[in-house]
Amino acid sequence: MNTLRGKCRGTSLLVLGLSLILSSACSEEVRLTVEPSSLSFEATEGDYSEPAPKLLTGQLLNLGEDQRVFLSLVHTNNGLQRVEAPLTNPSPIKVYPKQPTRGGDTHQDVVVIAACEDADCKHHFPGSPATIPVTYSIKGRLRIDNGIPHDRTFHQVVGDVPPPAVPIELQGFERSWKAETNQKWLKLSASSGQTPATLMLSVEPNTLPEGTHLADVFISDAETLQTWPVHVRLTKSLPYLQVAGEELRFADKVDGVHPRRQLFVTMPVATASPWTATIDHGDGPRWLKLSAMAGTTQPNPTAPLEAFVDETDLPPGEYRATVTFTATVEGQTLTQVRQAELRHHLNQLRVNRYGVALMRTPSRSRLSESIPILEGSGSKTTTWTASANQDWLSVTPRGTTGSNLTLTANPAGLAPDIVHVATVTVRSLETVNEHTLQVGFWVGASDAVNPVTVPSVFRAVEVDPIRPYAYVHDGATLFVHNLYTGARVATLDGLGTASGGLGLGGMAVSSDGSVLYVVDGDARQVVPIRLSTLTPGTRWGLDTGTSQNLTYVRPSGVGLLIAGDGHIYDADTGARLPTSSPFAARDTLSASLNPYTFCTLGACTQDSCGPSRCYFLGFFSHDDLSVIPHEELSADATAVAVNPSGTRIYVASGPPYEFQVLNRGPEGPLPSLHAGAPPNGLVIDVDERVYGSAYTRTGPADVWIYDRDGAALGTLRLGNSTAGIRDGQLKVSGDGRRLVALTEDSLKIVSTP
Structure with a gap:
C-alpha cells in the first residue's frame, strides 16, 4: 500500500489518455478515475518478443492539501507479465503482456487500482477500486x-x-x-x-x-x-543382381562326397525378375552342376540354389569353372559372376582324431577306443593298414574307408604310475597317404584322488589329449599336475618376457598331444613347448589385437592354430596363412575334433558384446584357406563348444540360463539344457558328454552334466562361497574320466560320472 499527499490548487485541466477531465474545486470530494476502461493486446504465436506495453492513466480528483491517500495496484498474470506505476498524480500506468504462447489462446486478466482513506482500505474514495479488464489474444502462425x-x-x-x-x-x-x-x-x-x-x-x-x-x-x-x-x-x-552364399571351392570330402555349396540369387526389388545361369568349363570336363539353371529373383529367398560336383568319369586333377548369372529388368541386363574351383585327388584317408588317451586304475578303466577311418577325397573305397610301435597296444591291422580302427591296451607287465606312449601309423595301400596317431596309457597303482585341490590363484588351464596332465599357469610360471594323483609333475619358469604386464595368456594343445602352445601376452608371441620333454621351442609372433586365445585344428593332417587376433597360423612354423575371407578377432575360440568347424565369441564391453558365430574351415593348402561363416550365435552367448563330429554346437547363454543345442547333422533336435546360474564354460568329452559350468558362489551346483542325448547325468559343486569358477576355465581329460576347473582360489580336479 502506497500513500500520496495532495494539495488543492483550484480548477485544473488534466489529460488522461485521450480523454479530457475537468477537476472541480477543493470543496468537491476526492474521486479516483482510470482511463481507458479496458485494454486489449494481440500477438502471433512464435513471436520472439512480447507486444509493446500499453498505458492506463489514473488520477485522484479534488485531492485536498495535506490529505493522505492510501493506494494499491494489483493484477492477475494469466497473460500479463507486470504492471508499473509511479507515485505521481496523475499516474501513467504501464501494462506489460507476456511473450505469446500457443495460437488460439486468449488470456483474460484484470488490473485493480484502489485509493483508500485508511491503510486497511476499509474506506474507499469514490471510483475505487477501479477494475480494468485486459484481453490478450494470440493468433496462430503456419x-x-x-x-x-x-x-x-x-x-x-x-x-x-x-x-x-x-x-x-x-x-x-x-x-x-x-x-x-x-x-x-x-x-x-x-x-x-x-x-x-x-x-x-x-x-x-x-x-x-x-x-x-x-x-x-x-x-x-x-x-x-x-x-x-x-x-x-x-x-x-539400377538394381544389382546378387549371388550370396558359400564360396564355390571344393577340396576335402566329408563322408566320401564333396559337400554341396548353397547359393541365393537375390535382387533388392519387390518385383520378381527371371534369371538364368551358364557354366563355362573352358576345355576341361563338365564337373560343376547347379540344382537349377534358371529361376526368379526374390528379395529374401529361403530355398537355396545348390552347386555340386559331378564325379562321373572325372580324372584326378585341379579344375576351374566360371558361373555367370544374368537377369533383365526393364530392358537393362544385369550380370553376376562366381568362380569355382575343384581339387579332385586320388583316394586319400581322413582321420579326425590324432590323439587317444587310455587308462586303468583298480576300480576304473578305459582300455579300448575305436576311431573311424574316413574317405578324404576320391569316390572309391580305399584299403588301409595300421600298425603300432609298442607291444602293449594292439590295433586293427587292415580295413577299408568307412570302417573303424580299434585300439586296445594291455596293462600286463607295464610299470605303474607312469604314462606309456605308443605311435600308430595308418597307411593307404593305393596312394602315398599316411597318418600318425599318438596313444597315451596311464596305469595307476591306486584309484584317483578325488577331489584334488591345488590352492593358488591361477589364470588359465589346459589338458593333454593323451596324457593325464593339466597345464596351468599363474601368468608367470607354468605348472604340470597329474590328473589322477594331483602331484606336481614339472615347473617351467621364464616363459614370459616381462614381469608384470599381461604375462602368460591363453593356451592350446595339439590334437596328438605333441605340443603345448602358450601365449606370451607382453611379447605378443606364442611359445611352443614339446610335451614329450617339456622343453620350449622357437617362439613366433602374433599379429595385432589384444585377444590372447588360441585353438588348434588339424584339417587334412596339417596342424593349424586359430588365434584370437583373427588370423590362422601354421602350428609348426608360426607362419601366418592367407585366408579367402577374414574373421574378426574374438575373446573365445572353440573347435571340433572334426577340423571343419570352429566357433568364436565376440569380445564384450560393459555395454554390449560383439557378434558370435561359427565357421566352416576349408583347407586347400598352406596358401589357400577358406573361412566361411555359417551359424550366427545368440547375442548373449558366454561359452561355446562343438561336439567331436562337428554336428552339434552347444551355446551357453541367458537369461534364461541354459545351454542351447544347435543341430547340424542327422541327429534329432535336442531341447536346451538347464543351467542353474549364469553359465560361463562348456566342454565335451570323447563320449560326447556335455559339461557346463557357471559362476556362482551360492547354490548346490556350479557344474551340470548331460549325455549326448540330453539326459541329465548329475551336478557338481567345485566353487565355494568365496571363489567361483573362472570364465572359460572348465576342461575334461582326454580319456573323459577327470574334470578340471580353475576357481578364483585353486585348481580343482574331480572324477566324472
Whole structure:
C-alpha cells in the first residue's frame, strides 16, 4: 500500500489518455478515475518478443492539501507479465503482456487500482477500486516441420514398386494454407487445407530415367501469403543382381562326397525378375552342376540354389569353372559372376582324431577306443593298414574307408604310475597317404584322488589329449599336475618376457598331444613347448589385437592354430596363412575334433558384446584357406563348444540360463539344457558328454552334466562361497574320466560320472 499527499490548487485541466477531465474545486470530494476502461493486446504465436506495453492513466480528483491517500495496484498474470506505476498524480500506468504462447489462446486478466482513506482500505474514495479488464489474444502462425522445413528424399530401384509416401507436418492454430509443386512426378495429397494437417508427398518415377531428379513443394499461408519451399530429391538407380552364399571351392570330402555349396540369387526389388545361369568349363570336363539353371529373383529367398560336383568319369586333377548369372529388368541386363574351383585327388584317408588317451586304475578303466577311418577325397573305397610301435597296444591291422580302427591296451607287465606312449601309423595301400596317431596309457597303482585341490590363484588351464596332465599357469610360471594323483609333475619358469604386464595368456594343445602352445601376452608371441620333454621351442609372433586365445585344428593332417587376433597360423612354423575371407578377432575360440568347424565369441564391453558365430574351415593348402561363416550365435552367448563330429554346437547363454543345442547333422533336435546360474564354460568329452559350468558362489551346483542325448547325468559343486569358477576355465581329460576347473582360489580336479 502506497500513500500520496495532495494539495488543492483550484480548477485544473488534466489529460488522461485521450480523454479530457475537468477537476472541480477543493470543496468537491476526492474521486479516483482510470482511463481507458479496458485494454486489449494481440500477438502471433512464435513471436520472439512480447507486444509493446500499453498505458492506463489514473488520477485522484479534488485531492485536498495535506490529505493522505492510501493506494494499491494489483493484477492477475494469466497473460500479463507486470504492471508499473509511479507515485505521481496523475499516474501513467504501464501494462506489460507476456511473450505469446500457443495460437488460439486468449488470456483474460484484470488490473485493480484502489485509493483508500485508511491503510486497511476499509474506506474507499469514490471510483475505487477501479477494475480494468485486459484481453490478450494470440493468433496462430503456419509452421512447417515445427518451424524448420527440411528436405525430403526418395530412392527408387528400377523395376521395384515406388517408394512410400513421406509426410510434411503443418502446424499452427486454424491457419489456412496452400501447396503446389513444380514437377509432375511429385504428387501432393492435397493442395489446400487448414492446420493442423499432414501433407503427404509421393512420387511417380516410372517415366523418369536413371539419375537424380529435383523438385520443390511451395507451401504458403493463405492470409499472409508467406511461402516456404521444401526441397525434394529423387534418386533412381539400377538394381544389382546378387549371388550370396558359400564360396564355390571344393577340396576335402566329408563322408566320401564333396559337400554341396548353397547359393541365393537375390535382387533388392519387390518385383520378381527371371534369371538364368551358364557354366563355362573352358576345355576341361563338365564337373560343376547347379540344382537349377534358371529361376526368379526374390528379395529374401529361403530355398537355396545348390552347386555340386559331378564325379562321373572325372580324372584326378585341379579344375576351374566360371558361373555367370544374368537377369533383365526393364530392358537393362544385369550380370553376376562366381568362380569355382575343384581339387579332385586320388583316394586319400581322413582321420579326425590324432590323439587317444587310455587308462586303468583298480576300480576304473578305459582300455579300448575305436576311431573311424574316413574317405578324404576320391569316390572309391580305399584299403588301409595300421600298425603300432609298442607291444602293449594292439590295433586293427587292415580295413577299408568307412570302417573303424580299434585300439586296445594291455596293462600286463607295464610299470605303474607312469604314462606309456605308443605311435600308430595308418597307411593307404593305393596312394602315398599316411597318418600318425599318438596313444597315451596311464596305469595307476591306486584309484584317483578325488577331489584334488591345488590352492593358488591361477589364470588359465589346459589338458593333454593323451596324457593325464593339466597345464596351468599363474601368468608367470607354468605348472604340470597329474590328473589322477594331483602331484606336481614339472615347473617351467621364464616363459614370459616381462614381469608384470599381461604375462602368460591363453593356451592350446595339439590334437596328438605333441605340443603345448602358450601365449606370451607382453611379447605378443606364442611359445611352443614339446610335451614329450617339456622343453620350449622357437617362439613366433602374433599379429595385432589384444585377444590372447588360441585353438588348434588339424584339417587334412596339417596342424593349424586359430588365434584370437583373427588370423590362422601354421602350428609348426608360426607362419601366418592367407585366408579367402577374414574373421574378426574374438575373446573365445572353440573347435571340433572334426577340423571343419570352429566357433568364436565376440569380445564384450560393459555395454554390449560383439557378434558370435561359427565357421566352416576349408583347407586347400598352406596358401589357400577358406573361412566361411555359417551359424550366427545368440547375442548373449558366454561359452561355446562343438561336439567331436562337428554336428552339434552347444551355446551357453541367458537369461534364461541354459545351454542351447544347435543341430547340424542327422541327429534329432535336442531341447536346451538347464543351467542353474549364469553359465560361463562348456566342454565335451570323447563320449560326447556335455559339461557346463557357471559362476556362482551360492547354490548346490556350479557344474551340470548331460549325455549326448540330453539326459541329465548329475551336478557338481567345485566353487565355494568365496571363489567361483573362472570364465572359460572348465576342461575334461582326454580319456573323459577327470574334470578340471580353475576357481578364483585353486585348481580343482574331480572324477566324472
